[in-house]
Structures are given as structure tokens and as C-alpha cells.
Amino acid sequence: MTTSKAPSHAYVWSWLAGQSEPIPTGVLEAIPTPGGGHVITFAYGRSYLSTSNAIPIYLPELPLRRGRIEPAPDLDVAGAIRDGGPDAWGQRVILRQLGSSGRDADPSDVPLLDYLLRSGSDRPGSLDFQVSPSTYVPRLHNTSIEDLQRAADAIQDGTELDASLAEALTAGSSVGGARPKATLTDGSRHLIAKFSSPTDPYPVIKAEAAAMKLAEIVGLNVASTELIQVSGRDVLCVERFDRGAGGTRRGFVSALTILGLNELGGRHATYHDLADVVRQRFVGRTQSLKELFSRIVFNIVVGNTDDHARNHAAFWDGERLELTPAYDICPQARIGGEQFQAMAIAPDGARSSQFATCIGAAHHYELSESNARAIIDRQVRLVTEHWDEVADRVGLSGAERRGLWGHQILNPYATYGYGPSTH
Ligand SMILES: Nc1ncnc2c1ncn2[C@@H]1O[C@H](COP(=O)(O)OP(=O)(O)O)[C@@H](O)[C@H]1O
Ligand SMILES: [Mg+2]
DSSP states (O other): OOOSOOOSEEEEEEOOTTOSSOEEEEEEEEEEOTTSOEEEEEEEOHHHHTOTTOOOSBTTTBOSOSSEEOOOTTOSSOHHHHTTSOOHHHHHHHHHHTTOOSSSOOGGGSOHHHHHHHSOSSOSTTEEEESOSSOOOOOOOOOOHHHHHHHHHHHHHTOOOOHHHHHHHHHTOOSOSSSOEEEEEETTEEEEEEEOOTTOSSOHHHHHHHHHHHHHHTTOOBOOEEEEEETTEEEEEEEOSSBOGGGOBOOEEEHHHHTTOOTGGGGGOBHHHHHHHHHHHBSSHHHHHHHHHHHHHHHHHTTOOOOOTTSOEEEEOSSOEEEOOBOOOOOOOOOSSOOBOSSBOSTTOOOBSOHHHHHHHGGGGTOOHHHHHHHHHHHHHHHHHHHHHHHHHHTOOHHHHHHHBTTTBTOGGGGTTOOSOOO
16 A cells, blocks of 8 residues: 655644643654664754743653654654554554555554644644644544444445545544544543444453443542443443643653553563552652552453553653553453463563462552452452442343353452462
């Protein structure tokens, strides 16, 4: 597949805290590398540098100073910029809009700056990308959720797609992740709508809705969700935590960026390294470590093994980091008992989806064994007590809940080796 001439520049605009309009912030430039690829450099604009309340997009990778800043050696673009770009789903939508049928498309055919400039402006965090440093033209849509769902279906099954719908879906697909989704607003509410897929092997959206509700019940700080029916199908509406009143936006970075890793290096991301950064750079260190530990435990309780470094994030205010509410907690398909979390829990690399692994690592999260046990036991008790009520609420059938319970949710494997305390 070919695209028109790739852009060599893109301008970054950003929303400073409390502001309802973005200001020009700097320029991204694609620099060819000897290997035939590109790295993307960034330079702050002079006007931004002289703005009194300007903040660095992220530290240490983009310090507030003049001149071009190269990405770290392992990266082809600064992580905080990459976080604002489309991921697997958004790339698929853009490829389709560029004329690919979808199945034969190679996402790497489209250069990153192209993805940044084609994707919608309602992207995660407080950045947007534009062709101009002086005029801001948002790429937004006001398409109904019914039409967005239809368009997402057409992307997935390769059927005919109306050009205006394709454009609306592109405008709504700048948020990351691989599952079909779109951003939309409902009055003053900013939402991410997660659609079901015709190829889902189990009721994924209902399972995610149940897990997010259970997360709330066990007391995690978690994004609010609402399961709705659109043309008879499940859609999970997730309330955005990066949008405030009056058009304000709140910046955040993924754990992948916090850990300084590239996409491939993401498999080396670990919870214990994240805990180290929490210790050094987060507000509310003790509470954040406890929350992180509780999220690991909960992922094990509900069988969410897709807990990779793009599924954790922290707000960035220019100085400090703060855990965002948890999101994308979804029981994953599994065969058999043995299972592993996407990120290692303990410094020795242990990642088995077991409470015993959490107990072994508890001190790293500044928790005593008895406090760690209290967290685990409380979650197991509350999930057990509330399962039926939550399953009713999201409309899981008897067969569907039997399929989840004891398999994805509270699989006995989680409790192996988790005996009574020896103290
Ligand atoms: N509640 C939210 N508020 C703001 N951004 C969010 C929220 N939930 C998810 N995101 C962003 O959208 C991305 C995709 O959402 P996610 O639920 O992870 O989708 P997927 O299931 O496709 O991975 C996340 O990686 C995160 O950057
Ligand atoms: Mg995700």
C-alpha cells in the first residue's frame, strides 16, 4: 500500500493546566536514519518556552530547553509523544481510510507523523498534533454511537464503509489499544466507547463491565463505566479521567513511557520496576504502592493477564506523577490453570498469577505480609459475595457466568501455595 508523501514535520499543541484552549508547544521532525527508517526529534517553540506556566511534556525525556531533542537510543520517538498516537485499533482504522482492505495491511507502512496528523484530536492526555504552528484545526466528529458501532463492524469484517463514517471513526480512534472503540461526548461527559467484536470468543464486553464494577466494589481507584446496549449489542462506556470541565485536559503518560521502554521492550516491563518509580517520583507514595499492589492482586482475582505497561498510566503535572484510575481490566481467555501476568511482580522475575507470588513480593510494595494478606482476602471475599449481583447487572447468562467463574475469575490456580500465614 502506498500513501501520499509522508509529512516531515508535525506541530505539537498542548493544553496547560486549567486552560480550555491548546497552545503551540513545539515541532516534531522525522529524521532519516542510515538503516532506512526515521527517528522523530522534538524542539520546543520559543513562544512556549517563554510562557510562564509552561511545563515539560515529560521528564526526563523532554526537558524544557531550546534546540532539538533526540529520543533516547532505544526509542524512535519520545514515549510521551507516542502515547498520544493511535495504537493497533486506530492504526487499523487509518489504514482502512487510506484504502487498505484491512487484512493485507502492514501498520508500519504508514509513518508515525502521518498517524499523528490523521488521527482525531480527542486523543489521550493533553497533547494534539497539527500541520500548522499558528492555526489550530481540531479533527473531531459528532457521529452517533450507533453509526460508530456500524463503522467499527465494517472495519473488522472488511465490508463497505461510507466515507463520512470512516472519517468520524478516524476522528474518534486516537485512543490506544487494540479493541474496537471510539471516543465520544455525551453532554459534558467524555467517554470511550468499547465495542464488541464479531470474533469475541466469550462476552468480552460484559466480562470487562463486570470486572470494572467488581474493581469498584473492592475499593480500587478505577474509571467509572456503564454498560449499554446499542442496536442490541453490548457497548462499554468508560468515563475519561483525562478530561475536565470547560474543555480542559489532563496530561498522563503510560507505564511504558515511565519505564523508558519501546514497544518491543514492553515485554521487559515489570511491576517491581514501576514500584521503584512510584517510590521515587509519585505523589502519595505509600498509598500509591498499596494501590498498585491491590491492582496486581485484583488482576489475578479476575484473570486479567493483559496487564501490560500500556494498561497502566500516571498523570503528569510537570513535576510529579500520580496513578490514574485503573482501566482496561478484562478477564482474558485462558486454557487450563497455569497462568502468568504480563508484568513480573517480584524482583526475581516471578509473574505467576498467584496470590503466593504477591505475598512473596509484598515487602517491595512496602506492605507487611499481614497487610498483603488482608488485601487479598478482602478482595476474594467481596468478589465472591458480589459476583451474582454484578453478573445479573451486566446480564451474563447462567452458562456465561459458569464459563467465567472458577476459570477466568478466581481460578483455583491463583490460590495454590497461598496457605495460612506462617507468622
Ligand atoms: N478512562 C480513561 N480515561 C482516559 N484514557 C483512557 C481511559 N481508559 C483508557 N484510556 C486510554 O485509552 C487506551 C485504550 O483503552 P483500553 O481500555 O486499554 O483499550 P484496549 O482494550 O483496546 O486495550 C488506554 O491505553 C489509555 O491510554
Ligand atoms: Mg488496553
